[in-house]
Amino acid sequence: MKSALLVALAAACAPDLGPPDFLVDRPRVIAVQSVPPEVAPGASAAFHLLAVGPSGPLDVSSAGWAFCTAPLPLTESGTVASACEGTLPQIALGAAPSIATSPDACGLFGSVPSSVARRPRNPDATGGYFQPVRVQVSGATAFAQERLLCPLTQASLSVSLDFQRRYTPNQNPVITAFSGPTEVSAGQQVLLTISWDQGSVETYPVFDPAHLQIVDTAEVMTVSWYATAGTLLQDRSGATGLSATNTWIAPSSGTVFLWAVLHDSRGGLDMASLQATVAQ
Amino acid sequence: MKKATSLALLFCAFGALAQSEPGLEANIEGERKREPAATGIQAAEAKDLAGAHGDAVVAAQMLPGVAREPVGSGQIVVWGAAPNETRLLIDGIEVPALYHGGGLRSVVPTELVRRIDLAPAAFGAQWGRALGGVLDVEIAGPEVTSSRVAVDPLDAHASVTADAGDNQVFAGARYSLLDRILGPVLSETSREVFPLPRYWDAQLVGTVPLREGEKLELLLFGSSDSSLRDVGGSDPSTARGDSSQSRWGRLGLRYKRLLDDGADTTVVAWIGDDLQSAGTFTGPAFANQTSWAQSAGLRAAYRTPLVEGADLTFGADGLFTRAHLRRSGSLATPAREGDVTAFGEPPGVDVAFDDWTVQQSDFALFVQSELTFGAFTLTPGFRFVVIATDVSALFPTGPSSAPIGSSQLEPFAEPRLQVSFRPTDALRLFAAGGLHHQAAAPEDLSAAFGAPSLTSSSALHFTGGASYRALTRMTFETVGYLRLLSDLPTRSNLPTPVLAQAFVQQGTGRSYGAQLVARWQGGGPLSGFVSALISRSERQDQPASATRLFDFDQPLSLTAAASYKWGSNVFGARLRYASGFPRTPVTGSFFDVQQGREEPIFGAQNSERLPAFVALDLSAAHTFDLGAGRSLRVYLEVENATAHENAEEFVYSSDWSNRGVLQGLPPLALLGAELVL
Numbered sequence: 001m002k003s004a005l006l007v008a009l010a011a012a013c014a015p016d017l018g019p020p021d022f023l024v025d026r027p028r029v030i031a032v033q034s035v036p037p038e039v040a041p042g043a044s045a046a047f048h049l050l051a052v053g054p055s056g057p058l059d060v061s062s063a064g065w066a067f068c069t070a071p072l073p074l075t076e077s078g079t080v081a082s083a084c085e086g087t088l089p090q091i092a093l094g095a096a097p098s099i100a101t102s103p104d105a106c107g108l109f110g111s112v113p114s115s116v117a118r119r120p121r122n123p124d125a126t127g128g129y130f131q132p133v134r135v136q137v138s139g140a141t142a143f144a145q146e147r148l149l150c151p152l153t154q155a156s157l158s159v160s161l162d163f164q165r166r167y168t169p170n171q172n173p174v175i176t177a178f179s180g181p182t183e184v185s186a187g188q189q190v191l192l193t194i195s196w197d198q199g200s201v202e203t204y205p206v207f208d209p210a211h212l213q214i215v216d217t218a219e220v221m222t223v224s225w226y227a228t229a230g231t232l233l234q235d236r237s238g239a240t241g242l243s244a245t246n247t248w249i250a251p252s253s254g255t256v257f258l259w260a261v262l263h264d265s266r267g268g269l270d271m272a273s274l275q276a277t278v279a280q
Numbered sequence: 281m282k283k284a285t286s287l288a289l290l291f292c293a294f295g296a297l298a299q300s301e302p303g304l305e306a307n308i309e310g311e312r313k314r315e316p317a318a319t320g321i322q323a324a325e326a327k328d329l330a331g332a333h334g335d336a337v338v339a340a341q342m343l344p345g346v347a348r349e350p351v352g353s354g355q356i357v358v359w360g361a362a363p364n365e366t367r368l369l370i371d372g373i374e375v376p377a378l379y380h381g382g383g384l385r386s387v388v389p390t391e392l393v394r395r396i397d398l399a400p401a402a403f404g405a406q407w408g409r410a411l412g413g414v415l416d417v418e419i420a421g422p423e424v425t426s427s428r429v430a431v432d433p434l435d436a437h438a439s440v441t442a443d444a445g446d447n448q449v450f451a452g453a454r455y456s457l458l459d460r461i462l463g464p465v466l467s468e469t470s471r472e473v474f475p476l477p478r479y480w481d482a483q484l485v486g487t488v489p490l491r492e493g494e495k496l497e498l499l500l501f502g503s504s505d506s507s508l509r510d511v512g513g514s515d516p517s518t519a520r521g522d523s524s525q526s527r528w529g530r531l532g533l534r535y536k537r538l539l540d541d542g543a544d545t546t547v548v549a550w551i552g553d554d555l556q557s558a559g560t561f562t563g564p565a566f567a568n569q570t571s572w573a574q575s576a577g578l579r580a581a582y583r584t585p586l587v588e589g590a591d592l593t594f595g596a597d598g599l600f601t602r603a604h605l606r607r608s609g610s611l612a613t614p615a616r617e618g619d620v621t622a623f624g625e626p627p628g629v630d631v632a633f634d635d636w637t638v639q640q641s642d643f644a645l646f647v648q649s650e651l652t653f654g655a656f657t658l659t660p661g662f663r664f665v666v667i668a669t670d671v672s673a674l675f676p677t678g679p680s681s682a683p684i685g686s687s688q689l690e691p692f693a694e695p696r697l698q699v700s701f702r703p704t705d706a707l708r709l710f711a712a713g714g715l716h717h718q719a720a721a722p723e724d725l726s727a728a729f730g731a732p733s734l735t736s737s738s739a740l741h742f743t744g745g746a747s748y749r750a751l752t753r754m755t756f757e758t759v760g761y762l763r764l765l766s767d768l769p770t771r772s773n774l775p776t777p778v779l780a781q782a783f784v785q786q787g788t789g790r791s792y793g794a795q796l797v798a799r800w801q802g803g804g805p806l807s808g809f810v811s812a813l814i815s816r817s818e819r820q821d822q823p824a825s826a827t828r829l830f831d832f833d834q835p836l837s838l839t840a841a842a843s844y845k846w847g848s849n850v851f852g853a854r855l856r857y858a859s860g861f862p863r864t865p866v867t868g869s870f871f872d873v874q875q876g877r878e879e880p881i882f883g884a885q886n887s888e889r890l891p892a893f894v895a896l897d898l899s900a901a902h903t904f905d906l907g908a909g910r911s912l913r914v915y916l917e918v919e920n921a922t923a924h925e926n927a928e929e930f931v932y933s934s935d936w937s938n939r940g941v942l943q944g945l946p947p948l949a950l951l952g953a954e955l956v957l
Binding site for chain 1: 628632774779939
């Protein structure tokens with residue numbers, strides 16, 4: 001018994017859908033660092049904005065800030081409620097305003113609903129609850145998420161107390177170096193390296209609802225890479241050590257801005273930039 | 281050149297059809313043998329249809345009333361009903377799926393199938409548990425001792441029918457080859473988009489003759505499907521992938537006895553075991569669900585003639601299911617019918633967990649009588665249903681609180697009525713209606729992901745139409761239908777939902793439409809049909825929310841299929857046109873700083889459609905007579921012979937600003953062979 005196969009499959013089914021994620025070809029908000037990155041409801045945090053465009057960093061003095069108080073309904077996917085995409089009262093202006101979270105943020109976005117008959121929000125994989133912060137600048141819109149210190153309510157009292165004792169609010173990671181050549185030739189392949197300090201990779205307890213116990217977990221660091229020209233081999237890269245690398249292929253000419261945004265698992269971040277001149 | 285030849289044959293076939301040549305045989309049954317609005321197809325005819333890959337049950341996907349399903353889904357959408365609202369049966373035994381690998385192959389070998397019947401709505405009192413339709417694959421008992429081996433690019437299949445004393449036994453098995461053959465050929469991008477399925481199935485059917493007119497059949501079916509897609513696995517922040525696994529088995533006994541007075545009795549008893557699991561992840565976001573279920577069913581019916589022109593059928597129909605489910609990850613994943621989402625959207629970042637058990641018994645007593653008064657036939661029926669549901673936890677349970685279970689008992693009365701009028705031998709008018717219920721799905725009864733308090737959903741079915749036989753060979757049939765749905769589970773839209781009520785039972789819906797079928801009847805070399813379905817299906821998720829299009833709404837579906845037998849050759853052709861399914865447009869995006877990615881902003885729900893689907897499929901088969909009852913059948917099938925670029929899904933750039941389409945099958949030629957010994 002024999003069979004034969006005549007397959008005339010097209011090479012690929014997915015279409016090419018335009019520029020890659022790393023390319024800064026329009027005004028974009030690529031990072032909002034909150035200091036501190038995790039606060040109790042009602043507490044303030046300072047928000048530092050990094051907005052960029054094809055010509056480099058943007059002037060963010062006119063950035064408008066708003067807190068969204070609408071939780072994500074079960075009828076919507078994504079990370080932010082569609083109600084937050086509409087008109088919101090602007091509460092601050094500028095590059096680094098200090099904004100207080102909602103006093104009832106753990107009720108709206110967290111583990112403590114207004115009534116025991118109501119459903120608490122689900123945490124993310126790190127056990128975190130977040131209040132969205134919207135920023136708009138130069139036509140670009142972005143949402144940052146301020147991590148909230150909300151009590152652990154799914155666990156027994158003893159486990160909750162143990163969790164409270166062991167949990168340390170998140171700190172932003174700290175980039176120690178973002179290195180790469182500043183003068184390159186056209187088409188040159190350049191190795192970019194970003195490093196961070198040892199304290200950036202924190203260990204934190206998270207409640208495992210499947211086994212009803214607390215598990216200590218180390219943060220996983222993620223780097224988002226951006227460039228105004230050329231080609232980056234990776235849009236994002238992850239690392240469990242203290243550094244990450246990426247390869248950038250220089251364009252034919254011009255001055256190119258490169259950025260790296262370092263994220264930790266719990267919503268903390270740091271950012272760094274590099275400027276390279278391409279010789280023809 | 282080959283394509284040109286096949287096209288010429290297609291035109292020849294339809295030319296012959298138009299000229300009403302004598303000796304043509306029926307393809308799809310013109311008479312509604314079982315239900316007023318039912319259609320059916322004989323396995324012997326179905327396997328020759330282009331697009332069926334020689335698999336009779338696959339041909340059920342092109343029955344009138346069945347929407348053209350998305351490629352790779354294997355779902356049956358009947359007259360605007362969701363796939364899980366239609367019951368799938370093999371000889372009366374409920375099964376979770378009829379198809380492997382997204383619908384390319386069925387779980388029942390063609391040599392074991394006698395016919396396939398689809399009752400899309402308003403079926404009689406002997407059937408229940410379905411808001412949509414009932415699709416039944418009737419098994420043909422093993423009769424002729426033979427062996428069979430078949431291979432094509434999809435899979436390899438072998439079966440044997442043998443005498444065992446006075447009994448006859450059929451044993452068969454199938455194993456997929458698609459992943460091994462296509463895997464190395466496909467580009468990495470294609471493998472990322474379409475994970476190749478891996479499957480197997482096995483069957484054992486034994487027939488035990490008892491007294492005259494009495495038969496006992498043993499049926500054993502098993503099926504397994506799995507697929508795995510893993511992209512960028514070394515980097516935990518960017519890795520994404522998904523996996524699915526489905527394994528199920530059924531062991532059944534079917535007893536049938538025909539009595540001298542014209543009465544008959546049928547008893548089907550079965551047990552089953554199901555395992556379904558699915559998971560997906562993108563970076564740290566994930567969603568996993570596993571379900572283990574044991575089930576048992578019993579159906580007993582007795583039909584007896586009362587007086588001339590009147591008979592009575594009564595019986596019992598029970599299904600008991602015990603399901604243990606475990607789910608973790610985002611509530612929004614997998615998406616349900618009615619969810620606003622876009623292809624490629626990663627799972628939500630929220631994490632919930634639940635481990636729950638559901639015991640459900642659905643027991644019904646039914647009675648139905650067929651009363652004939654001259655040209656009128658009246659078939660009143662009544663089904664009394666009791667659904668008992670036990671859920672292990674009514675509220676999410678913490679470590680310091682004992683679970684509080686929930687029990688519900690729901691009795692329902694389901695009246696059914698069918699009327700037909702035959703003023704002439706050629707013309708038949710009919711109408712039918714009834715009330716139907718379907719129990720809440722165990723996966724919806726989670727305290728964390730659903731609502732343990734959900735009860736059954738209900739539907740009112742109405743259908744009416746006419747069939748007309750012209751020129752003794754041609755049958756025209758038109759059917760209209762209306763299906764009204766209520767108490768559908770939908771996601772709660774409250775800003776802060778009530779505890780353990782992620783779903784609320786406030787959804788309603790309606791589907792209506794008209795279907796026109798022209799069939800070529802007769803016993804000659806040509807058989808074929810043309811069907812058109814015009815339909816609309818809407819849902820309203822909450823009383824105050826706007827009515828939206830059903831996710832599987834397909835306003836227009838046209839199918840023309842024909843096969844022509846010429847000596848030892850059979851040529852087939854199928855032409856399909858189907859409106860695209862509704863989709864929700866992405867109108868903008870914002871950057872989520874924490875996730876480091878753009879998130880979509882959606883427009884009005886289901887306010888646009890995928891482009892329409894058009895495809896011409898061709899097939900040719902030749903059977904070599906090897907003597908002594910042996911034969912070799914070689915077949916070639918070309919799907920999408922005109923290379924029409926069909927859009928199966930909208931896909932977006934990572935910033936959601938550019939949109940393209942994911943194209944379906946390019947021209948695909950399958951060459952296979954079947955040896956019968």
